[in-house]
Amino acid sequence: MALPRLGIDGEWFQGTDGRRSLLRGVNLGGDCKMPYTPNGHTNIPTDFSDHRTVSFVGRPFPLAEADEHFGRLKAWGFNCLRLLTTWEAVEHAGPGRYDEEYLDYFAALCRKADDYGMYVFVDFHQDVWSRMTGGDGAPGWLFDAVGLDFTKFHAAGAAHVMQYKYDFARGGRQEENYPTMTWSQNYKYPANAIMWTLFFAGDAFCPDFLIEGRSAQTYLQEHYLGAMEAVAHRVKGLSNVIGFDSLNEPGSGYVGLPLSYRHLGPSEKNPFPARPGLAWSPLDGFAAARGLAREIPEMGIDWDARAVVKKRDVLVNADGVTIWREGRQCPFERAGVYRLDGGEIVPLDEDFFVRRRNGDRYDMEHDFMGPFFARVAQRMRAINDEWLLFAELDPGAGLGRGFPQETPVRTVNASHWYDIVTLSTKRFDFPVKINPYTGRTIEGADAIEASYTRQLGRLKDASRTLNLGTGAPTLLGEFGIPFDIDDAAAYKAWNAGDRTDGPWEKHIIALDLMYNALDQLLMHSTHWNYTASNRNDQAVGDGWNQEDLSIYSIDQRIDPSDINSGGRALKGFVRPYARTIAGRPLKMKFKRETGAFRFVYEAEGEGETEIFVPNLQYPNGYEVEVEGGTATRDDENQSLKVHAVGSQKVAVIVTRK
Structure with missing residues (x-):
C-alpha cells in the first residue's frame, strides 16, 4: 500500500498531501516482552540460564497468522501500531551479537502492517529493566558486565520476580506469593535501581567505573542505541514506519533521592502519597545488595481508611546474600556514597544523589533525559532523517515541569x-469510584469522564513547549483496563456460557469514558494492548506478571469466520472517529448509548476527509447529515468520505437507524 509518510504540524500528524491524521491505534503486543522459544510466560518457572539462546521470533504472532490479526485490527478501526520489541530480543546472545532472524521477522511485520493501512512506531519496550529483575527489556549479559549476579537477586531480596515466587503447579491467583500488580515495585528494589542509575547517570555519580575501557553509562547506552540501530536499518525504507519511542517507561534509579529517606507518606521531601510495597531507601538497597539483612517498612492499602499505610516491617536478605560477583566492588561504595563498618552500612553523603558538589540540585529531566533524547534522535535520524521521536519521561515522577529544553x-x-x-x-x-491513594470519591459517569479529561488534559498541556514552542502531537502511548477485574467475574460468566455483553458491562463503560475523554481533547492514542496468545486464565492473561489488558483473547474466539470473535468489550473502543482530515479538527463526540456521532472541522483545500464508521456500532445501518459538504459511503471499508462544499466549517452527523 505504501502509506504516505507522516510529519507533524503542531498537535497534528500531517501527511505529504497536507491532510491531518488522527492516530488511534493499539500496542502489539503484551507478550512481546517474553521469548517465544522457549515460552517465556512469567507463570512458568525459569532460572534464566538460557538467556543467551532464547528467540523472540513469533512475538507478537507467527507471520503465518499475521493476516488474521492485522485484518481484525483493521476491522476494529485502528490505523496505528505501537509495535513492541525489546533490547533483549535483538541482542540477547551477547555484546554486539544481533539476532538476524529476529530482525528479518520484525521488518516483515512492519511491511505487513502497511498492507493493512497501519502506521508503525517502534517501541523498545522495558519494564523494571529486565526479565531477571521482574520485568522485561535488557539482556542478561549486562549484569555480568556491571558485576552483578542475577542468579542471586531472588535469594537476596533484590528483585521481586514472578518466575521465582509463583507456584506453577498450583496455578490461579496467589496473593500470598505474588500479589496483584506488584511488578512495578521493582523500580525501588536495588537490582533495578542500580542499573537505572548507571544507565542514565553513571558519568555523574561514578565516572571512574569503567567497562571495557568505557564509562558504565556510555557502555550501557551505546549498546542500547546499537540495538535500536540494528532495527532501524531493517525498516528505514518503509514509509509507514514513522519513528521510534525513546524507551518505554524509563526509571530514574536513585537520581534525586536522599540516601536514607523512606517514603511513608506525603512529606517535605516527597509530597505524593505513598504506594504499596516495601519503602526502600537507597541505603536499604545498597545494604541488601552487599549482603546485609535489612528491616524495611511495607506499605499497603487500607480501604477503610482510604489511604496507603504501614502494614509491618519485613526482614530482607535474612541469609546475607550479596548480589555483587566475587572480586567486583559496588561502584557507588567506591565513589564514596557509603562504607561498611563492622557488618553495618554507614552513609557518607546523604545528598550524594541530590546535589552536586557545588550545591546545585540534580535534575533528572534536564541533566539526563534531555541528553538521552538527543542521542536517540541523532542516531535514528542518521539512518532516516524523517523519523519522529516518541518521547517518554519516568512515569513515576510525573510530567512536572514538562519535557526538558x-x-x-x-x-x-x-x-x-x-x-x-x-x-x-x-x-x-x-x-462510585474510591481512590485509596488520595482518599477522594467520584460519583457518576459524567464525573468520572470529567476526571479522566482533566488528567489527560494536563498530560496534553506538556506538549506545548516541545518543538521550539510550536507544540507537538500528544499520542497517549498506553492506556487501558484489566479484563480480569472483580476476580475475573467476566471469565467465570463466559465459562458458564454467557455470551452477552452483560459480563463486560463494566469494561465497556470504563473504556467508553476513556475514549470520550480522548475525543473531547482530540488526542491520538495507542491502546494497551492486543495479545494474540492471551488466555482467560488468571495465572496467564497477557503472559506477563498476571497482567490481563488484552482486547482480544484466543479463549473467546469461538467463531473463526467472525472477525470480531475473540474481542473483549468491543463496544467500549470500536467507535467512529475521523482518521484523516482535509483541514483542522475542531470537535468530536460520540454517544455510545444512542449512536450519535458528530465531527466538526475547518476545511482546507479540496481534499477528502475520512471517518471510520464501524458496523459494530451501527448494526442496522446509519443516517448521515453533512453541513457544509457532501458525503460518500464506503460500507465495505466501514468509512465515510466527506468533501467540503462552499463552506469553511463542516459538520458531520451520524445517527443510528
Whole structure:
C-alpha cells in the first residue's frame, strides 16, 4: 500500500498531501516482552540460564497468522501500531551479537502492517529493566558486565520476580506469593535501581567505573542505541514506519533521592502519597545488595481508611546474600556514597544523589533525559532523517515541569496514562469510584469522564513547549483496563456460557469514558494492548506478571469466520472517529448509548476527509447529515468520505437507524 509518510504540524500528524491524521491505534503486543522459544510466560518457572539462546521470533504472532490479526485490527478501526520489541530480543546472545532472524521477522511485520493501512512506531519496550529483575527489556549479559549476579537477586531480596515466587503447579491467583500488580515495585528494589542509575547517570555519580575501557553509562547506552540501530536499518525504507519511542517507561534509579529517606507518606521531601510495597531507601538497597539483612517498612492499602499505610516491617536478605560477583566492588561504595563498618552500612553523603558538589540540585529531566533524547534522535535520524521521536519521561515522577529544553525537534509527547486505581487493584468501582491513594470519591459517569479529561488534559498541556514552542502531537502511548477485574467475574460468566455483553458491562463503560475523554481533547492514542496468545486464565492473561489488558483473547474466539470473535468489550473502543482530515479538527463526540456521532472541522483545500464508521456500532445501518459538504459511503471499508462544499466549517452527523 505504501502509506504516505507522516510529519507533524503542531498537535497534528500531517501527511505529504497536507491532510491531518488522527492516530488511534493499539500496542502489539503484551507478550512481546517474553521469548517465544522457549515460552517465556512469567507463570512458568525459569532460572534464566538460557538467556543467551532464547528467540523472540513469533512475538507478537507467527507471520503465518499475521493476516488474521492485522485484518481484525483493521476491522476494529485502528490505523496505528505501537509495535513492541525489546533490547533483549535483538541482542540477547551477547555484546554486539544481533539476532538476524529476529530482525528479518520484525521488518516483515512492519511491511505487513502497511498492507493493512497501519502506521508503525517502534517501541523498545522495558519494564523494571529486565526479565531477571521482574520485568522485561535488557539482556542478561549486562549484569555480568556491571558485576552483578542475577542468579542471586531472588535469594537476596533484590528483585521481586514472578518466575521465582509463583507456584506453577498450583496455578490461579496467589496473593500470598505474588500479589496483584506488584511488578512495578521493582523500580525501588536495588537490582533495578542500580542499573537505572548507571544507565542514565553513571558519568555523574561514578565516572571512574569503567567497562571495557568505557564509562558504565556510555557502555550501557551505546549498546542500547546499537540495538535500536540494528532495527532501524531493517525498516528505514518503509514509509509507514514513522519513528521510534525513546524507551518505554524509563526509571530514574536513585537520581534525586536522599540516601536514607523512606517514603511513608506525603512529606517535605516527597509530597505524593505513598504506594504499596516495601519503602526502600537507597541505603536499604545498597545494604541488601552487599549482603546485609535489612528491616524495611511495607506499605499497603487500607480501604477503610482510604489511604496507603504501614502494614509491618519485613526482614530482607535474612541469609546475607550479596548480589555483587566475587572480586567486583559496588561502584557507588567506591565513589564514596557509603562504607561498611563492622557488618553495618554507614552513609557518607546523604545528598550524594541530590546535589552536586557545588550545591546545585540534580535534575533528572534536564541533566539526563534531555541528553538521552538527543542521542536517540541523532542516531535514528542518521539512518532516516524523517523519523519522529516518541518521547517518554519516568512515569513515576510525573510530567512536572514538562519535557526538558534539550528535547530535539520533531518530537511527539508519547506519555502514558491509566486509571491507576483500576489498574493496580483490578477493580472498577462504578458508579462510585474510591481512590485509596488520595482518599477522594467520584460519583457518576459524567464525573468520572470529567476526571479522566482533566488528567489527560494536563498530560496534553506538556506538549506545548516541545518543538521550539510550536507544540507537538500528544499520542497517549498506553492506556487501558484489566479484563480480569472483580476476580475475573467476566471469565467465570463466559465459562458458564454467557455470551452477552452483560459480563463486560463494566469494561465497556470504563473504556467508553476513556475514549470520550480522548475525543473531547482530540488526542491520538495507542491502546494497551492486543495479545494474540492471551488466555482467560488468571495465572496467564497477557503472559506477563498476571497482567490481563488484552482486547482480544484466543479463549473467546469461538467463531473463526467472525472477525470480531475473540474481542473483549468491543463496544467500549470500536467507535467512529475521523482518521484523516482535509483541514483542522475542531470537535468530536460520540454517544455510545444512542449512536450519535458528530465531527466538526475547518476545511482546507479540496481534499477528502475520512471517518471510520464501524458496523459494530451501527448494526442496522446509519443516517448521515453533512453541513457544509457532501458525503460518500464506503460500507465495505466501514468509512465515510466527506468533501467540503462552499463552506469553511463542516459538520458531520451520524445517527443510528
